[in-house]
Amino acid sequence: MTIPAPNSTLARWKLLSRRIRVPAGFAFVLVYAWLAAPTARSIAWSLLLVVPGLLLRAWASGHVRKNAALATSGPYAFTRNPLYLGSMLIAYGFAAASRSLWVVGLLTVLFLLIYWPVILSEEEFLRGHFPQFAEYTRRVPRLVPRISSSAGHARGEFSFALYRQHREYNSLLGSIFLYAALAVILVLRR
Numbered sequence: 678m679t680i681p682a683p684n685s686t687l688a689r690w691k692l693l694s695r696r697i698r699v700p701a702g703f704a705f706v707l708v709y710a711w712l713a714a715p716t717a718r719s720i721a722w723s724l725l726l727v728v729p730g731l732l733l734r735a736w737a738s739g740h741v742r743k744n745a746a747l748a749t750s751g752p753y754a755f756t757r758n759p760l761y762l763g764s765m766l767i768a769y770g771f772a773a774a775s776r777s778l779w780v781v782g783l784l785t786v787l788f789l790l791i792y793w794p795v796i797l798s799e800e801e802f803l804r805g806h807f808p809q810f811a812e813y814t815r816r817v818p819r820l821v822p823r824i825s826s827s828a829g830h831a832r833g834e835f836s837f838a839l840y841r842q843h844r845e846y847n848s849l850l851g852s853i854f855l856y857a858a859l860a861v862i863l864v865l866r867r
Contacts, residue, residue: 681851689709694791701791706855714747714774714866715859723774730766731848733759738845739835749817750833757817758796766784774859775834796820 733752737759740751752759765788772781796819803810817823840846 691794694794698791712777713781714861715774718802719776720774720859723770726766726770730763734763735845738843739840742792754825755822
């Protein structure tokens, strides 16, 4: 993979996608609330994706030392992007709860247009700052996790201090809020 010239359209989009991903997420929540047609059953089934997504994000946040060290322990021994994978599980869990194909389609477009360029941009940063990243990419897949941990991964223990520092509890709080919103939508649409 070649790194695009700084003035290329792809490079500019990668920078823009990093800036708009959070506002785009909030805008998506509004569209989601409008399109959602949840049932008690769809909400219950969504937990099969949302809960593992929350656990994966929590696990990953306790292993990552942003910009200080290359994370290769914990879930990083199975996938290079456990935080994004966890976010995808959560997002598609809520998409399932909504029972809207429009939500699933829009979510997929958002992921491809915003999060995929962010992942590529972050990998460029890691490649430039951590010499061992090239070897790590040969052993560990970008998004779909390996069945077993990569050979030679760093030993590391989960750190609650890192979990708190990264404020990963916000994912749990956001999920609780969305489930409450789904419950309100469910009651109002009866």
